[in-house]
Amino acid sequence: MSEHRPLLARRLRLWHLVAFDALVAAGAAAAHVSFLYVTDSEPSYSGPMWFGWLIALLSTVPLAVRRLWPMPVLVVLLVGSAVSTALNATREPWIPVACALYIVALAGQRPVAPLVATLGTLAVTIGLNVVLTPQESFWDMPISMLVFVAVVMIATWTSGRAVEARRSYATRSAQQLAHSAVNDERLRIARELHDIVAHSMSLIAVKAGIANHIADQRPEEARDALRVIESTSRSTLNEMRQILGVLRSETSDLAPAPGLSGLPELAERARHAGVSVTMTAPAEPLPSGLELSVYRIVQEALTNVVKHAGPVSCTVDVTASGQEVRISVVDSGPGGTPGSGHGLIGMRERVMMYGGTFSAGPAPAGGFAVSASLPYSA
Structure with missing residues (x-):
């Protein structure tokens, strides 16, 4: 039962984070929908409202599952944000995309594919914007926003990779410490076993040789040697039981360490x-x-x-x-x-x-x- 508790705790923590992402995605979706109704001096969305709602949801809702499927969520958000920006249906610097890109970087993905996909989508979006709204200057909104978005994406990726590197280093350090602790404990047990067995077996071997040598001529001395062997054997068995009891976590009825x-x-x-x-x-x-x-x-x-x-x-x-x-x-x-x-x-x-x-x-x-x-x- 206890072996499953860490796994259960990790799963509960994951679903807590997914629930938090769902709340963020809902807030982002509400913001994107509100952008459809903005009519100010900047170019505004002029397409069918149902389509505006569709791309607004496409640009935000997948954010809720970014921790479950990082790369697919990034691709979907890139498509939704590109279309939304090209049709002037958004006024934010691709925050959902940045959130998804951070998780991709944190997962240790290779940098080439996600960065090329993100920056390539930005380039396509700029091209679509110029084609669809040729009356705008290249540095007018939302083109200037896209340049800022590119900087945000690179900074987000760099931050995610830095955090991932720090976590990997911490994990490796913990594994090395655990490995070192296991080796130290193995050496300690080996020393204890060697000291117990070597001392007792040396004494037993000496006394057994004496008993064998004088068994016929001096049987009384041979019996004394056998009594020493018996006493030493019993003492050694008790010490061995003590060590095995500690290894098995049987802490009751153990003699104190010598x-x-x-x-x-x-x-x-x-x-x-x-x-x-x-x-x-x-x-x-x-x-x-x-x-x-x-x-x-x-x-x-x-x-x-x-x-x-x-x-x-x-x-x-x-x-x-x-x-x-x-x-x-x-x-x-x-x-x-x-x-x-x-x-x-x-x-x-x-x-x-x-x-x-x-x-x-x-x-x-x-x-x-x-x-x-x-x-x-x-």
């Missing part, structure tokens, strides 16, 4: 994988989005330690000063660069979202170091 309070659990998981983790973290809360980024950066850094450094010691230091939060993860492994996965890219992207700084590489004293600084307002 933050600083979840860092000790990350350290404990790494210890189960054989990494000796020493961790310090701030006690005061941080903005929720920032806490999630800190959590994911530490999670990915520990995942890389488990995957690439093995059972080594690791120091995790998270400090907050009220203006920025600093993250340092240093291990005592061989110091090689992690593989070509998306972990370091994801950490760097999270830091850049806050305009911070990020570095990762071999530490001077040996091992591998990850350092990040994320500014924020307390």
Whole structure:
């Protein structure tokens, strides 16, 4: 139902505009009919009154549907206005034609056909006027009016094209913003999935290898490894359900996003994988989005330690000063660069979202170091 509301709103707005055009057309028709009865010093209409009424209506009434059929309405109004002007049955500078031409320009029509049709009709009208009323000077009314009409038509077309160009630019900008928002959301979801799956699967793979290696000689240690695998799997499934629930807009019964309070659990998981983790973290809360980024950066850094450094010691230091939060993860492994996965890219992207700084590489004293600084307002 909600998908049809924008279409219904556009249709209602269109018919409101058509109703407004109908009122304008009625006013223009009344004015044109009144011109038939004008008898002043200027040349006046001298033909049959029924024919005068016919061309008056032909020159105005189609204006009511100019938004529905722009080009056909323009052609009909051009014919009616040309005949009306040539027979001295009008005293206005082709206002209905200008209104129709504006809509044609606004619809993005190519300029050649409508402009040639309009200006060509003006030329034919001038010729008819000279033939039908040869006693007039070329610059007497309505010839001088036709010159003014030509200027009005060109100005109307230019205005319509300018408005159409501005609307097209606004539409393209909105589409680009929407496309950018979709890409940003896709990257955010990809980072979340990578951080959750990579960390958990790395720990599961390490513990599964240990369990397989010592299953016969030390079954009790193998069972401990299997319990870690079970616990990690359950935790990962819960996080996956949380993300899927958000994507499906199922906002009820969702756990809060992980933050600083979840860092000790990350350290404990790494210890189960054989990494000796020493961790310090701030006690005061941080903005929720920032806490999630800190959590994911530490999670990915520990995942890389488990995957690439093995059972080594690791120091995790998270400090907050009220203006920025600093993250340092240093291990005592061989110091090689992690593989070509998306972990370091994801950490760097999270830091850049806050305009911070990020570095990762071999530490001077040996091992591998990850350092990040994320500014924020307390």
